[in-house]
Amino acid sequence: MKGWILFLLLFISIHLNAQNPLGFYLSDNKDFVELSFKEESNLIVIPILVNGNGPYNFILDTGSESGLIFDRWVIAENNLVNARKIPIYASNGNKVTDLLVANDLKIQMTGVEASQQTMLVLKENNLDIKGMLGINAHGVLGSELFNRFVVEIDYQNEKIRLYKHDNFKAPKGYKRMDIEVKSFRPYITVDIKQKGRKRQKFNLLIDSGASSALFLDEQRHEQIDLPKKTLDHTIGSGITGLLSGKIGRVKKVWLGKHFKFKNVITSYPQQWKIQTEVSDRDGTIIRHGTLGSDMLSRFNVIYDYLNGAVYFKKTKEYKEEFKFNRAGFTFTALGKELNQYFIADIIPDSPAEKIGLQPNDEIIAIGNKPVFFYTFSEINGFLRGDTGTSFDIIIRRNGELFKKTLRLRKLI
Numbered sequence: 001m002k003g004w005i006l007f008l009l010l011f012i013s014i015h016l017n018a019q020n021p022l023g024f025y026l027s028d029n030k031d032f033v034e035l036s037f038k039e040e041s042n043l044i045v046i047p048i049l050v051n052g053n054g055p056y057n058f059i060l061d062t063g064s065e066s067g068l069i070f071d072r073w074v075i076a077e078n079n080l081v082n083a084r085k086i087p088i089y090a091s092n093g094n095k096v097t098d099l100l101v102a103n104d105l106k107i108q109m110t111g112v113e114a115s116q117q118t119m120l121v122l123k124e125n126n127l128d129i130k131g132m133l134g135i136n137a138h139g140v141l142g143s144e145l146f147n148r149f150v151v152e153i154d155y156q157n158e159k160i161r162l163y164k165h166d167n168f169k170a171p172k173g174y175k176r177m178d179i180e181v182k183s184f185r186p187y188i189t190v191d192i193k194q195k196g197r198k199r200q201k202f203n204l205l206i207d208s209g210a211s212s213a214l215f216l217d218e219q220r221h222e223q224i225d226l227p228k229k230t231l232d233h234t235i236g237s238g239i240t241g242l243l244s245g246k247i248g249r250v251k252k253v254w255l256g257k258h259f260k261f262k263n264v265i266t267s268y269p270q271q272w273k274i275q276t277e278v279s280d281r282d283g284t285i286i287r288h289g290t291l292g293s294d295m296l297s298r299f300n301v302i303y304d305y306l307n308g309a310v311y312f313k314k315t316k317e318y319k320e321e322f323k324f325n326r327a328g329f330t331f332t333a334l335g336k337e338l339n340q341y342f343i344a345d346i347i348p349d350s351p352a353e354k355i356g357l358q359p360n361d362e363i364i365a366i367g368n369k370p371v372f373f374y375t376f377s378e379i380n381g382f383l384r385g386d387t388g389t390s391f392d393i394i395i396r397r398n399g400e401l402f403k404k405t406l407r408l409r410k411l412i
Helices: 129-133 144-148 376-383
Strands: 032-036 038-040 043-050 053-060 085-089 095-109 112-122 139-141 150-154 159-163 175-178 180-182 185-193 200-206 214-216 231-238 241-255 259-269 277-280 283-286 289-291 299-304 309-314 329-334 340-346 362-366 390-397 400-407
Touching (some): 043 139, 129 329, 175 185, 214 241, 231 259, 362 376
Parallel strands (some): 053 139
Antiparallel strands (some): 032 159, 038 043, 043 053, 043 095, 085 095, 150 159, 150 299, 175 309, 180 185, 185 200, 185 241, 214 289, 241 259, 277 283, 329 340, 340 362, 362 390, 390 400
16 A cells, blocks of 8 residues: 555665676567556556466566566476575564575566566465555566666556666656665665755665655655654565554655755654665665655656666656545455455544444445445545545444545545
8 A cells, every 4th residue: 555665675785796697688689668557556567477377466676686576486496406505584583484586587568578587486375465565466577677677667657667778768857866776676866854954965775676755764864854744654665574663754855956855744664774784895885765656756767777867757647645544544455356445544634534334334325335446546545635635434333334534634
């Protein structure tokens, strides 16, 4: 759901790309291909064939060094013969699961493919990605495409365009910014103005796998302040479980000379420290946070890792207000068709709490229309509607139906 951050591979640092010597290539020796994707909760979901089977839904994630397969059944067991195991531990020291290193995978998308690929596989899938996104998601595609091609993400038309570096020329209307690519991930310097502080530069990971706009770790920079007004909230999910934190706003964010945003919704982790440094032979980057998809999706974005550049072009969503949940509850999707919705959490002192909604309530109807007529994203749209908007919601609790009227209110 919007506002969640999908943390998948940030807890580990495993360089698998060196084990993928062939890499991706464009079919039929083309110079350019175009792929379609679906945007779900600000995340880029693309169909992929693995070993000729599928298609499976993979999340395209600039924040992940390597690919990850959530469900072991997606691949054949012979891809896991003598597979290396990597234990994953929670912050309390308890083992959560193992990651297996699968070899000799064939990955195919429309017009692009790769052989002899290596990806990580969860031995046991403890990620409720389906419930959080309302779709069957089977894995993550990390830096593999970005290392090989110039990658254009056209959020407005839900298209991905892959260009060979030799044939790429930035289209008109795009503005370039420099990035540094370290450990196969892109970092950008942005200016942020916080209340009571001067404009300050911060180094952020560009993370298309983070659904929120901005993520700052106050422990990584002495001038990152927790705003006076915040909400306690679950802000993410990853291999080691849920990530708690606070939601607030920063006054202004500048991307280079051409783009400025006001009152940006910002997530602040409270139970987990992001990786402090990313190092290679050329030096060190101190990472202060993440630039996520609620901001990236306001542009069409072109990534050129080889030349250390990212290009931005405004879309019609550029000037939209940064909105946070105004109903005061989050929900998950269950059922074979993922069209049964249950309340997950209630935000204290919110409209949802005021009318008596509770965790585990099943949502039956919204606005006198059964919920199975709505997509997951459409329901999220209701919860982020204009302040003062009212609608009826019917819930089932312990076999009984209750009808409530929910009036949206700005919470942060």
